[in-house]
Each structure stands twice: as structure tokens, then as C-alpha cells.
Amino acid sequence: xxxxxxxxxxxxxxxxxxxxxxxxxxxxxxxxxxxxxxxxxxxxxxxxxxxxxxxxxxxxxxxxxxxxxxxxxxxxxxxxxxxxxxxxxxxxxxxxxxxxxxxxxxxxxxxxxxxxxxxxxxxxxxxxxxxxxxxxxxxxxxxxxxxxxxxxxxxxxxxxxxxxxxxxxxxxxxxxxxxxxxxxxxxxxxxxxxxxxxxxxxxxxxxxxxxxxxxxxxxxxxxxxxxxxxxxxxxxxxxxxxxxxxxxxxxxxxxxxxxxxxxxxxxxxxxxxxxxxxxxxxxxxxxxxxxxxxxxxxxxxxxxxxxxxxxxxxxxxxxxxxxxxxxxxxxxxxxxxxxxxxxxxxxxxxxxxxxxxxxxxxxxxxxxxxxxxxxxxxxxxxxxxxxxxxxxxxxxxxxxxxxxxxxxxxxxxxxxxxxxxxxxxxxxxxxxxxxxxxxxxxxxxxxxxxxxxxxxxxxxxxxxxxxxxxxxxxxxxxxxxxx
Amino acid sequence: xxxxxxxxxxxxxxxxxxxxxxxxxxxxxxxxxxxxxxxxxxxxxxxxxxxxxxxxxxxxxxxxxxxxxxxxxxxxxxxxxxxxxxxxxxxxxxxxxxxxxxxxxxxxxxxxxxxxxxxxxxxxxxxxxxxxxxxxxxxxxxxxxxxxxxxxxxxxxxxxxxxxxxxxxxxxxxxxxxxxxxxxxxxxxxxxxxxxxxxxxxxxxxxxxxxxxxxxxxxxxxxxxxxxxxxxxxxxxxxxxxxxxxxxxxxxxxxxxxxxxxxxxxxxxxxxxxxxxxxxxxxxxxxxxxxxxxxx
Numbered sequence: 127x128x129x130x131x132x133x134x135x136x137x138x139x140x141x142x143x144x145x146x147x148x149x150x151x152x153x154x155x156x157x158x159x160x161x162x163x164x165x166x167x168x169x170x171x172x173x174x175x176x177x178x179x180x181x182x183x184x185x186x187x188x189x190x191x192x193x194x195x196x197x198x199x200x201x202x203x204x205x206x207x208x209x210x211x212x213x214x215x216x217x218x219x220x221x222x223x224x225x226x227x228x229x230x231x232x233x234x235x236x237x238x239x240x241x242x243x244x245x246x247x248x249x250x251x252x253x254x255x256x257x258x259x260x261x262x263x264x265x266x267x268x269x270x271x272x273x274x275x276x277x278x279x280x281x282x283x284x285x286x287x288x289x290x291x292x293x294x295x296x297x298x299x300x301x302x303x304x305x306x307x308x309x310x311x312x313x314x315x316x317x318x319x320x321x322x323x324x325x326x327x328x329x330x331x332x333x334x335x336x337x338x339x340x341x342x343x344x345x346x347x348x349x350x351x352x353x354x355x356x357x358x359x360x361x362x363x364x365x366x367x368x369x370x371x372x373x374x375x376x377x378x379x380x381x382x383x384x385x386x387x388x389x390x391x392x393x394x395x396x397x398x399x400x401x402x403x404x405x406x407x408x409x410x411x412x413x414x415x416x417x418x419x420x421x422x423x424x425x426x427x428x429x430x431x432x433x434x435x436x437x438x439x440x441x442x443x444x445x446x447x448x449x450x451x452x453x454x455x456x457x458x459x460x461x462x463x464x465x466x467x468x469x470x471x472x473x474x475x476x477x478x479x480x481x482x483x484x485x486x487x488x489x490x491x492x493x494x495x496x497x498x499x500x501x502x503x504x505x506x507x508x509x510x511x512x513x514x515x516x517x518x519x520x521x522x523x524x525x526x527x528x529x530x531x532x533x534x535x536x537x538x539x540x541x542x543x544x545x546x547x548x549x550x551x552x553x554x555x556x557x558x559x560x561x562x563x564x565x566x567x568x569x570x571x572x573x574x575x576x577x578x579x580x581x582x583x584x585x586x587x588x589x590x591x592x593x594x595x596x597x598x599x600x601x602x603x604x605x606x607x608x609x
Numbered sequence: 610x611x612x613x614x615x616x617x618x619x620x621x622x623x624x625x626x627x628x629x630x631x632x633x634x635x636x637x638x639x640x641x642x643x644x645x646x647x648x649x650x651x652x653x654x655x656x657x658x659x660x661x662x663x664x665x666x667x668x669x670x671x672x673x674x675x676x677x678x679x680x681x682x683x684x685x686x687x688x689x690x691x692x693x694x695x696x697x698x699x700x701x702x703x704x705x706x707x708x709x710x711x712x713x714x715x716x717x718x719x720x721x722x723x724x725x726x727x728x729x730x731x732x733x734x735x736x737x738x739x740x741x742x743x744x745x746x747x748x749x750x751x752x753x754x755x756x757x758x759x760x761x762x763x764x765x766x767x768x769x770x771x772x773x774x775x776x777x778x779x780x781x782x783x784x785x786x787x788x789x790x791x792x793x794x795x796x797x798x799x800x801x802x803x804x805x806x807x808x809x810x811x812x813x814x815x816x817x818x819x820x821x822x823x824x825x826x827x828x829x830x831x832x833x834x835x836x837x838x839x840x841x842x843x844x845x846x847x848x849x850x851x852x853x854x855x856x857x858x859x860x861x862x863x864x865x866x867x868x869x870x871x872x873x874x875x876x877x878x879x880x881x882x883x884x885x886x887x888x889x890x891x892x893x894x895x896x897x898x899x900x901x902x903x904x905x
Contacts, residue, residue, distance in 0.1 A: 197788040198756070198795060201804045234804035239754050240786045 138325055143317035147310045154306030158299065165298055169291045170259065173266065176213040177257055177286065181270040183207065184219065184282055192221055192229060192272050192280045197239050201230035208232055217265070219284035221272070229280060243283070251283050264289035327358035331365060338369075343376065345369045379572050386569040387501060390508065402443060405436035412436075442469045459496035459531075461488045464524055467504055474511040480520050487525035493599045494531060498573045505570045506535040506592055513539030513590065530579070531596045538589040547583040550574075550592065650677050650854050653684045653692040653704030655759075655841070665877045672870045676861035677854060687791050689761035696846060703845040703858050709763040711842055712895040715888060719850035721859040722843040723886030726813050730840045730884055733812035734764035736833035737800050744807065747772055747833040755780065755787040756796045756805035763894055764811040765793060768835050771897040774904045794818065801828035813840070817879045839890035843883070859885075 133141075184207050191199030200221050208216060220231030222243055231237030237244075251267045252258045259266045266286040272279050330350045337344055345366040351359060412429040419425040446466040464486050468475075475482050503522065510520045518538040525532055542550075550571050574581055579596035652673065654666075666683055673681040684701060686692050693710040695701045697717055711718060723730040738744045744753075757780075758765020766789075773783050780787045788805070790796050793814035799805040812834065819826040843862055845855045865871030866882035875882060 197754075197786070197804065198790040198799060201799065201802070202790075202795070205798075205802070230804060234802050239788075239804060 139318060139322045142321040143314040146317040147314035150306065150310035150313050154302065154310060158302040158306065161302060162295065162299060165295055169295070172213070173259070173286075173288065173291065174257055176211065177266070177268050177284075180207070180211040180214045180216070180284070181268060181282060183211070184284075185270055185272055188221055188282065189272050189274065189279070192223075193274055195223065195229060197230050201232075201234065204230060204232040215287040215290065217285040217287050219282060222281045222283060224278060224280060250285075259288065261288075261292060264292055324355070327354040327362065331358075331361060334365065334369075338372075343369050343373045383501070383569045383572060386505075386566060390501075390504065390566070402440050405439050409433050409436040442466070443472065446470045457493060457495065459488070459492045459494045459499050461486055461490070463496050463500055464488060464503065467500065467507060467522075470504060471507055471511055474508065475520070478511065478514065479517045480511060480514055481518070483519060483521040485521070485523045485525075487523070488531070492526070492531055494596060495577060498577055499531070499533075499596065502570050502573050502577075502594060503533055503535070505566045506533075506594070509566060510535050510537035510539070510590070510592075513537050513542070515539065518589075526598075527595070530598050533594045533596070534591060535594075536586075536589060536591040541585055542583055542590045542592070547590075550581040550583055553580075649680045649682050650703075650858065651682045651684055651701045652858070653686070653695055653701040653706070655686075655689050655692050655704070655706055662877065665874065668870060668874050668877070672865070672868070672874055673858065673861060675870070676864075676868075677857050679854065689759045693761060696844070699846055699848065701846075702849055702852070702855055703843060705841065705843050707759075707762050707764075707841045708839050708891050708894045709767045709898060710761050711844060712891050712898050713761075715891070715895070717847055718844040719847050720842050720886045720888065721845055721850075721855070722862040722883035723890065724840050724843075724878070725881040725884055726840055726879070728881050729837075730886055730890060731837040732764070732840050733837060734768040734833075734835035735810050735812045735815050735831045736769065736807060737797070737810055737815065737829040738807045738832050739800055739803055739805075740828050740830050741803075742806060742830070742832075744832050749832065750807035751783055752785050753806035754804070755784040756799035756808035757787060757789045758793050758796050758809060758811070759789060759791050762793075762809075762811070763838060763841075763897075764835070765796065765809050767894070767897060767901060768838075769809040770901045770904075772833075774900050779904075797822075797825055797829055801825055807832075813879075820879075836893065838894050839886070842886055842891075 184203065187203035187207065188200050191203060204219050204221070207219070216232070218231060218233040218236065220237045221229040223229050227240050227242055228237045230239055250258065252269045255270050257266055257268055264287065266288045268284040268286060270282045272281060327350065330346060334344060334346050346362050351362050354362065409432070412432045415429045416426055446469040468482055468484050471482070474480070503524070507520065507522060514520050514537045521536040523534045546567050549567055571581065574594055574596070577596050579594060582593040584591040584593065650673070670681055670683050684695065686695070689707055689710055692704055692706060693714065696704045696706065697714055703721060726732055736747055736750065738750060744750050757769065760766050770780070773779060790799050793811045796808040796810045797815065797818060800808040815826065849855050862883040863885065865875055
């Protein structure tokens with residue numbers, strides 16, 4: 127949900143049309159403002175012109191009557207002027223004498239002759255000659271002083287209905303809103319489809335990049351390469367080139383890892399021969415003992431026990447070798463698969479009198495590539511055995527940690543050379559340059575990266591401690607267990 | 610205003626000519642004036658309710674021109690006094706004036722014909738108020754804004770002044786405000802619109818207007834009707850009374866009811882015809898004028 131709220135994470139197909147629509151709305155608002163302001167100004171100018179024309183005509187008509195304070199003639203002029211001026215909707219008009227009484231009004235019922243101007247109304251009219259507009263009430267008020275020979279003989283006041291002007295303004299506003307809203311929507315839609323079309327190659331690219339995550343490294347088919355913009359064409363070409371390189375490297379790495387496995391098995395084979403051969407001597411002695419002293423049940427029992435132990439030892443060694451050779455299941459690591467490993471290094475530890483401290487805290491099967499983990503641990507273990515001084519101690523600890531698996535391999539050797547430590551620790555596995563030298567560690571590093579894990583090399587005073595942290599794919603079962 | 614436009618050149622030329630002749634000796638001027646009068650007959654009209662009826666003026670001009678066999682100029686002025694002045698000074702051959710100026714200048718004027726309204730040469734004065742007013746009689750209009758028609762009008766001023774004189778008061782004291790509209794129709798407009806709260810009006814005009822412009826008249830209501838008075842007459846200056854043109858003019862009026870065009874004119878005016886009047890028909894008006902005159 128928060129991802130949806132983050133604007134930067136929105137797809138371009140939405141962002142660009144929204145941007146276009148937003149800009150259109152901004153432009154529309156600005157233009158509407160300008161148009162309406164201009165309209166209002168023009169309307170006011172027109173109103174002033176028309177009002178002045180009305181007042182000019184009316185002044186000329188009433189002035190002689192006002193000079194004589196002639197009620198009838200003044201009324202007659204006001205009455206005749208009513209409705210004669212198109213563009214000025216006069217609601218009423220009246221002439222006020224200098225003594226602030228009304229001489230005559232177009233609406234005598236409301237403004238009786240020789241009565242003072244209602245105080246409430248007086249406030250509405252401009253103090254000096256001119257026009258006062260009140261848009262809220264849709265009215266405007268006019269005042270014009272009637273002068274003869276420089277003396278004021280009275281003033282004309284008129285109230286004008288400007289509702290029509292305001293209605294025109296509202297209509298223009300509505301038209302602008304509809305037109306601009308429609309345009310903004312249309313541009314947004316056009317933008318949406320245009321951008322969607324333009325970004326089509328990007329979605330193809332995204333699809334193929336997504337496939338890499340699933341482990342499928344495929345070049346983009348040629349049919350997509352056609353009909354795309356040149357920029358995308360270049361990107362497609364680069365992607366395909368990269369895909370090819372990566373694919374080749376992956377193949378090479380897999381081959382190397384495979385070879386390393388067999389190389390390791392070869393190395394292990396002689397040790398294993400010892401491990402098989404050693405009990406064999408004892409077992410033959412036991413058979414001889416049974417043949418010689420078959421009557422003594424206690425001797426037979428002891429010899430058979432010895433034989434059983436010898437055979438069990440051989441079986442363990444052979445089984446561990448078989449598992450390593452065959453690979454086993456690629457999706458699950460059982461605790462037993464890890465516990466096999468000490469048998470494979472029995473010879474190494476035995477010859478050098480090393481003390482192997484084996485601690486496997488993994489109690490349930492983990493959803494992780496078992497054979498790969500085995501090879502990683504075996505490689506590190508063999509490396510540690512090789513590095514340890516005679517009668518030294520090698521410790522291996524495997525334990526679930528933070529929803530993953532942590533494997534720690536420690537030795538008391540002189541310490542892992544910096545370049546080899548870097549090979550393990552750096553996030554990218556470089557191409558194996560020197561064949562054979564460090565191939566075991568390179569394979570380890572490669573497998574750890576493939577499993578999505580990382581390696582930390584520590585130097586706790588003496589020796590080396592290699593900590594491998596591997597993520598475990600959460601399965602339904604493990605999720606439920608965790609819950 | 611085509612009718613007035615048509616009549617203007619004739620009137621203008623005659624007046625200009627007269628003005629030119631004013632510089633000459635009085636006797637010579639009189640003789641020449643008569644000669645010019647033989648050319649164009651000048652007929653003065655006071656604004657009764659005609660001020661709104663161009664068609665009527667055109668018909669009247671046509672009718673009189675046909676009967677008199679000479680051009681007839683219809684002379685209109687804003688006030689009664691202007692027509693009276695023109696008439697007394699001999700600048701008009703005849704005029705239709707109110708009974709008030711007739712009684713004022715009765716010694717210098719000769720009655721030619723009197724209109725018959727509802728078959729009688731009589732009319733009334735009405736005092737009207739706005740329909741919304743609560744006034745019921747004349748005394749209820751005290752303190753109102755009052756619209757008079759004309760200071761020389763019997764119905765539009767004299768009768769009201771007489772009623773006030775009986776109460777020993779004057780318009781300026783009796784009314785909150787008063788003004789003259791110089792037209793009976795304007796009195797109805799003033800009272801109907803609320804500009805004035807009460808008004809003095811020719812009852813004949815009010816009655817006719819009630820049919821012609823009911824929407825306007827409906828906004829007014831009568832609170833006082835005067836006694837019957839002599840109808841505004843057609844008169845000529847005494848000096849012209851015996852001139853053939855003037856006699857022809859009087860005959861044309863008296864015959865109007867039997868002439869198709871004359872009938873049309875009478876219909877528009879809502880009159881039945883004309884009769885020869887006598888000065889005693891205006892005794893009541895004269896009495897009232899004297900009362901008012903005595904008060905000043």
C-alpha cells in the first residue's frame with residue numbers, strides 16, 4: 127500500500143498522462159483566470175460607458191426641470207428614460223435635491239417626492255459621481271451631479287441590475303471549465319495510450335530481466351527488435367549481448383564447479399581408500415579370531431561387534447561419497463546430509479591428527495539447494511584442514527539464523543591470504559583466472575552467490591573463521607512453523 | 610410626429626410674417642393680418658387629452674381644411690396661458706379653451722360652439738387618489754402630494770382652489786407638496802404611479818381615458834365629483850367673430866355630427882356634437898373664479 131502512495135513508484139503510463147492533465151488543468155486555470163479577469167474588466171468598462179451614456183441622456187433631459195424643482199417634468203423624464211437604454215437595466219432612478227430630499231423618482235411608491243433618501247440606500251451609492259458595483263447582489267449604483275453654471279442643482283441616483291453581466295460571466299466560466307476539462311481528459315487519455323505504446327519495448331525488456339531472476343537467461347527475440355525506437359533497439363542489443371555473456375559465464379562456472387567436484391572426489395578417493403582399508407585389516411583379524419575361537423561365544427560376540435563397527439564405518443564413508451557424487455535432491459537440505467561430511471574428511475583429519483569439532487544445529491530439513499551447500503561446506507572444511515597445523519583444531523558449526531542458515535568454519539592456520547578472502551567476500555564472482563589455484567574457493571564463492579548468500583572472513587587472533595550466511599526460501603511449511 | 614410636422618411650415622410662416630408686420634402701424638397691421646388670416650386659419654388647442662393623439666389632430670386638420678377651403682394650422686402650446694395669450698393678442702383665429710380662461714377673458718371672447726358630452730354641454734371635475742389610498746372624500750387628501758393639471762384649468766386647478774378657499778386655505782398649506790403636470794392625462798399618470806397621492810382632473814378626460822387606457826386609469830380612484838359645469842368652449846376674439854372664416858369654422862363644428870369625417874373625430878373625442886352656447890352656461894365657473902380671485 128505505501129508503495130502506491132509513493133508518487134515516484136507510479137508507472138510512467140500513469141505519471142505522464144497525469145502530468146499532461148495536470149499541466150492542462152494548470153494552463154486552463156491560468157487562461158480561465160486571464161479570460162475572466164479580462165471579461166470582468168471589459169464588462170465593467172462597457173457598464174461604465176453605457177451608464178455614462180444613460181446618465182448623459184438623462185441629465186440633459188432632467189436638468190431644466192431640476193433647476194425649476196419641477197416634480198412632474200423630472201418624473202416624466204425619468205419615466206420616459208426607463209427601458210430606453212439597451213444594455214443598462216435600470217431598476218430605479220431618482221433625483222435628489224441639494225437639501226437631500228427626493229425631487230422625483232421613477233418609482234415614486236418607493237421614493238415619495240420631497241422625502242429624504244433612505245439612509246440604508248444612501249450608503250450604496252458612490253459619494254462622488256461614478257459607479258459602485260456589488261457583484262454579490264448583482265447590482266450597481268450610479269451617481270451623477272447635475273450642474274448648471276458650476277453650481278450643483280441636484281444629483282441623479284440610479285440602481286442598475288447587472289445580473290445579466292454576471293450570468294454571462296458564469297456561462298463563460300462554465301464553458302471554459304467544460305472545454306478545458308474535456309481537453310485535459312482527452313490529452314490525458316492520448317498521453318496514456320501514447321506513453322503506453324512508447325513504453326511497450328520497456329515492458330518487454332522488464333519481462334526478460336524478470337526472467338533472469340527466475341534463472342532463465344534468454345535473449346529478447348528478434349521480432350521485438352523490429353518496430354521499436356532506436357534507443358530501445360540499442361538497449362535490446364546490449365541486453366542480448368549481456369545475456370549471451372552471462373549465459374556463457376554461467377555455463378563455464380557450472381562446468382568448473384562440476385570439475386572441482388570431481389577433482390575433490392579424486393582427492394577424497396585416496397583418503398577414502400585408507401578409511402575403507404584400515405577397518406578391513408581389523409575385520410580380517412576378527413574373522414580369523416572367530417575361525418580360531420568359534421567355540422567361545424564371548425569372543426565371537428566381541429569379534430562380530432568389531433566387524434559390525436568396521437562395516438558401519440565403511441558404509442558411512444561410501445554413502446557420503448555417493449551422495450557427493452550423485453548430487454542428491456537440489457531443493458532440500460536434511461540435517462543428515464550435513465552430518466555425512468565428517469566421514470569424507472576422516473582421512474585428512476586422521477593423517478594430520480586434527481581435532482574436528484562438528485556441531486550441527488540444523489534439526490529440520492531446510493528449503494535450500496542441499497548438494498550446493500554440501501559442496502560449500504566440504505570445500506571450506508578441506509581448505510581449513512589443509513591450512514591447520516598438525517594436531518590443530520578445525521571447528522564447523524551449522525545453525526539456522528535469521529530465517530536462513532549460518533555456517534561457520536574455523537581453523538588455526540596462518541590465515542587466509544587477502545586475495546582469497548576478497549574472492550570470497552566480494553559481491554561479484556570474477557572469472558576464474560588462474561586455473562587450479564584457488565579454484566576450490568572460487569567455486570565456493572560462486573555457489574554462495576548463486577544461493578543468494580554472502581561470506582565474511584574473520585581473523586580472530588589465530589587462524590581463520592569463515593562465516594557463510596545463506597537465505598532459506600520460505601516454504602509454506604516453514605512459514606507455518608515460524609508462525 | 611408627421612401631423613405636427615406638416616402643420617408647422619404654415620404656422621411658422623404666418624407667425625414670422627406677423628412678427629414682421631408688428632413693426633408697422635397698428636391699423637395697417639390689422640388689415641394685413643386679416644389678409645394673411647384669409648390664407649391660413651389658426652386654431653389653438655389646449656392640451657385636453659389630445660396631447661397623445663397625433664391621428665386625431667391630423668383628422669381635425671383635414672376636416673377643417675376641407676370645410677374652410679383654406680389651410681388650417683392647429684396651434685398647440687404646453688400651457689393654457691400660452692394659448693390664451695395668443696388668442697387675446699389676436700394671433701389665433703379661434704381656440705378650444707378651458708372654461709376658466711373663457712370666464713377670465715369673457716369680455717374679449719365670443720362663444721362659437723360648445724361640445725356636447727353625453728348630449729349635454731356639461732362636465733365635472735374629479736378629485737382622484739391612488740387606488741391604494743385610504744382617502745374617501747376631499748378632506749382626506751389633506752397633507753398629500755397633489756397633482757394639478759394647469760393653473761388656468763377649471764377642473765385641473767380652479768375647482769380645487771375654490772374648495773380650499775371655502776376652507777380658508779391655500780394649496781401650499783393644505784398639501785404636503787403640489788405640482789402642475791400641464792395635461793389631464795399626466796395627472797392620471799402622476800397619481801397612478803404614486804408620484805402624487807391625489808390629483809385634480811377633468812372628469813370628461815378621466816371617463817374617456819378609462820375606456821382608452823384602462824390599465825393606467827385603474828390605478829386611480831375618484832374621491833370627489835364637482836357639480837356640472839359648462840364644457841370647455843370653442844371661442845374667437847371678439848374682433849374676428851364676424852369674419853367669414855370664423856363663421857365657417859363655427860358652422861363646421863356645429864355640422865360635424867352630420868359629416869363622416871366630423872363623426873369620426875367626434876367618436877374619438879367621445880363627444881356627441883356641438884351646440885351654440887351662451888355665456889350664462891359658465892356662470893357657476895365665473896362664481897368660483899371670483900371666490901378664488903377674492904382670496905388672493
